[in-house]
Amino acid sequence: MTTWEELARRIFSDVEHTPEEYEALYPPRSLPEGARVTRLAPSPTGFLHLGVFFAAMINRVTADASDGLFYFRLEDTDSKRAVAGGEEDLLRGLTAYGIAIDEGLTAPGADSGAYGPYRQSERTALYHAYVRHLMEQGLAYLCFCSEEQRQADRERQEQEKQRTGYYGPYAHCRTLSPEEALRRIEAGESYVVRLRSPGSEERRIKFDDLIRGVIELPENDEDIVLLKSDGIPTYHFAHAVDDHLMRTTHVIRGEEWVPSVPKHLQLFQVLGFRPPKYAHISPIMKAEGESRRKLSKRKDPEAAMRYYAEQGYPADSVQEYLMTIASSGFEDWRRCNPDAPRSDFPFQLKKMSVSGALFDMDKFRDVSKAVISRMDVAAVTQAVTSWAKEYDPAFHALLSRDPAYAEAIFSIDRGGKKPRKDIACWSEAKDYAAYFYDELYQPSMEGMPEGLTAADARAVLEMYPTVYDPAQEQQEWFAAIKALCPSLGFCPEVKEYKQNPAGWKGHAGDVSTLLRLAVTGRRNTPDLCAILRLLGPERVRGRLAQAAQAL
Numbered sequence: 001m002t003t004w005e006e007l008a009r010r011i012f013s014d015v016e017h018t019p020e021e022y023e024a025l026y027p028p029r030s031l032p033e034g035a036r037v038t039r040l041a042p043s044p045t046g047f048l049h050l051g052v053f054f055a056a057m058i059n060r061v062t063a064d065a066s067d068g069l070f071y072f073r074l075e076d077t078d079s080k081r082a083v084a085g086g087e088e089d090l091l092r093g094l095t096a097y098g099i100a101i102d103e104g105l106t107a108p109g110a111d112s113g114a115y116g117p118y119r120q121s122e123r124t125a126l127y128h129a130y131v132r133h134l135m136e137q138g139l140a141y142l143c144f145c146s147e148e149q150r151q152a153d154r155e156r157q158e159q160e161k162q163r164t165g166y167y168g169p170y171a172h173c174r175t176l177s178p179e180e181a182l183r184r185i186e187a188g189e190s191y192v193v194r195l196r197s198p199g200s201e202e203r204r205i206k207f208d209d210l211i212r213g214v215i216e217l218p219e220n221d222e223d224i225v226l227l228k229s230d231g232i233p234t235y236h237f238a239h240a241v242d243d244h245l246m247r248t249t250h251v252i253r254g255e256e257w258v259p260s261v262p263k264h265l266q267l268f269q270v271l272g273f274r275p276p277k278y279a280h281i282s283p284i285m286k287a288e289g290e291s292r293r294k295l296s297k298r299k300d301p302e303a304a305m306r307y308y309a310e311q312g313y314p315a316d317s318v319q320e321y322l323m324t325i326a327s328s329g330f331e332d333w334r335r336c337n338p339d340a341p342r343s344d345f346p347f348q349l350k351k352m353s354v355s356g357a358l359f360d361m362d363k364f365r366d367v368s369k370a371v372i373s374r375m376d377v378a379a380v381t382q383a384v385t386s387w388a389k390e391y392d393p394a395f396h397a398l399l400s401r402d403p404a405y406a407e408a409i410f411s412i413d414r415g416g417k418k419p420r421k422d423i424a425c426w427s428e429a430k431d432y433a434a435y436f437y438d439e440l441y442q443p444s445m446e447g448m449p450e451g452l453t454a455a456d457a458r459a460v461l462e463m464y465p466t467v468y469d470p471a472q473e474q475q476e477w478f479a480a481i482k483a484l485c486p487s488l489g490f491c492p493e494v495k496e497y498k499q500n501p502a503g504w505k506g507h508a509g510d511v512s513t514l515l516r517l518a519v520t521g522r523r524n525t526p527d528l529c530a531i532l533r534l535l536g537p538e539r540v541r542g543r544l545a546q547a548a549q550a551l
Contacts, residue, residue, distance in 0.1 A: 002178040007142075008135035011185075015129045022126060026115055026245040029069070036068035037249045039104070040094075041075050041239065044086030048093035048305040049297055050359075051254065051284055054322055056099045058281060059252050061326075061347045063102075068249070071103035073242060074119045077232045093305040098315035115246045120238050127233040130241050130271060131193055131226050139198075139270050140226055142181045142191045143173040165222040166194065167201075174223060193227040195237075197266065205262055210250070210279035210349040212258075220262040236260065240267040248276050252349070255280040279349050282356040284325065295359055302361065312387040312426025314375075317368035323347075324367070325357035339374075369421035377411040384410070387426035395430045398437050408534050409433050413526040420526055435520040436535065444521040445547055449510040454551040456505055459488055460514045461548040470537045477529040481515075482508050518547035 017025070029037060038059035042052055063070040072094075074087055088108040095107060103113035111118050134140035149172070157164045174196065185191065199219040206216045226237040233241075243251060258280050268275040285292045286300060297303045308318055323330045323342060333345050372380065381399075385406065388396035399406040410433075413420045422432055434440035448457055467480040482492035489505040491497035497507035516528050519540060525531060532540050 002182050004138050004141070004178050005136040007178045007182055008132045010182075011135075011142075012128045012132040014125060015132055016125060017129055019130055019133050022129060022245060026247070029247045031069065032067050034066055035249075036063050036066040037071070037247055038063045038068065038252055039071050039073055039243070039246065039248055041073040041242075042090055043075050043078060043081055044083060044090065045081045046083045046086055046089070047297070048090050050295060050303050050305060052090070053093065053097060053099070053305050053318075054284060054325070055253060055281055056094055057319060057322055058326060058349075058352075059250075060099055062250060062252060062349065064343060065347055069102045070100075071113065071115075071246065072101045072105045072118065073246065074105055075235060075238065077120045077235070077238060089306075093309075096309060096315065097305060097318055120233070120242065123238070123242070124231060124233075126245070127227070127238060127241055128231070131233075131237075134195070134226070134270065135193070139196050140193050141174060141176065141196055141223075142185070143194045143223075143225075144176075144181075144184050144189050144191045145172055166224070167197070167222045171223045190229045192225045192229050194223040195226055195267070195270065197221050197223050198270065199262070199266055205265060207261060207265065207278060209258075210252075210277055211282075211352045212280060212354050215258065215261070217259070217262050220266045222263070224263055236263050237267060240264060240271060240273065243276055244268070244271070244273040250279065251276045252279045252281065255282055279352075282353055285356040285358050287358060287360075292356070292358065294356075302359070308425075310391060310427075312384075312391070312429075313368055313424070314371060314383065314426075316375075317364075317371040317425075320371055321364045321367040324363075325353075325359070327351050328353070365424040366421075368424045372423050373414075373419040373421045377407055377414050380410045380414070381407040384426045384429045388430070391427070392430060398439065405436075405534075406433075409436050412530045412534070422526070435522065435525075436531075438539075441543075442521050443518075443543070443546060443550065445514075445517050445551060447517060447523040449506055449513055452506060452510065452514070456489075457514050458548045458551040460490075460511055461518050461544045461551070463488060464511075464515060465541055465544060468532075468537070468540065470533055470540070472529065474527065474529045477532075478508070478512070481511050485511060515544075519543050 029035075031037070040052070040056045040059055060070045062068070072091070074090075076087070087105070091101075091105060091108050094101065101107075103115065104118040105111045117123055131140055143166075145166075150166070153166075153170045154164050156162075157170070171194075173194070181191075197220055199221040201218045201221045203219040204216050205219050206214055209215050224236055225234050227233055239251075242248075261278060265275055283294045286295050295303045301307045319342065320334075323345065327345070327347055328351055330345060337344065375383075381403070385396060385399045385403075388399055410429075423429055430440070434442070445457065463484060464481075467484050469476075469480070472480065485492045485508050488511070490511055491500075491504040491507045494507045494509055497504050512528060513523060516525055517523060519528075519535065520531065535543075
């Protein structure tokens, strides 16, 4: 008489190690007490989504807060969903946006660590060892039900308003004897391996979600598939084995997995594993009219991490903004600690939103402007140049022509207590720097101070070169403008002008505005004195003359 133990050994004759041997091959990690081991375990199904990146960041921060470890595992067992280049896109996006991976697949074509392989497709023999062990104990069995039969059962369940699934009277193969299973195997029938669930839907389970608190759900009574007909494990089974052997302490993932927790806890139970702690992240939302919806990769360009690369948003900007989504206390902390590294923030999972945070593009851009304003000039210049090399070759050629000049452009008004916040992303740097390059400069006198005529403006532009000295510092430069004002009918002091506006054409600020327009084509720029010094006397005088002639 054939037993389940004998049948299991016959089916899985390729198994080389027992579960006990795998326990020795993957021992508990040598980490400080209380260290959290977290992971990102996506499928290679296409571009890196902002939600996946957000989960990676939360896993990374959680590990760092406890001197723990964060690793990357690829769940690539579903070949139908895999996208060519998906793995590379995931890893490049994580690396480019500042998510350091301690172990596993650390970069395209690179992996490291003693707990691999880190691709599930390379761990088949390991999964088979644990399935064989469950079959030997009578906790797993073979199922020969066809897809047609499963579809008929689903339709019946729906018609009778029953929950769908392979359980109770619908678990047709649960009572097959080992002899019958062997006969059908020898007849060439296809089969999957299912869990013989010890659960009952009438019983409830409770678990403490580290974000959502205590959650109560029906116990799992479905005989879920462990191995598919091709011998590849399902996500449910593979994640239980992998998270145990890789010694994961905290599984932090999207809220869509909450309903699966009873299945997962049951798998840990039957396998004899201690389950990890679970935390389920709410999705990132977007406002649409009066309602909210999940950020969509089909509707929203900002849902893809490549969008941030193409636009040139720094990694620091993305992480800084996402921390405001991750923790309600981060913004107050940042106001009190403007120069502190994010790693100093005391992040706690329990303070994450359970309803889904709203992605606000305007707020994100403000955060990015603040981040860029705090960067030193060398870092800004290097980042702009690197971005332009890939996305704007013509601009890159201008920047590379004179790197010192480019750095001088981005140094104006940088630093100090109140740095300017003109740039939110590197794609905006070209417009910001345009008037420093003759190839990009667009002359314009639009936006002259109200009440001034073309003749008034022309007189200012023609007279200013008589007092212009490129060596002047800011105070000397503005003093020269004030000295020029009376002869042109402008008041040197703004306060004095306000007391008697009818007696003057304008004030010294209006004169500097006219100069700014003539030299840059813009009404709003950084420090004009510094701009004039960098442009140089020849270019300044040429633009003043050109603007005066146009007027």
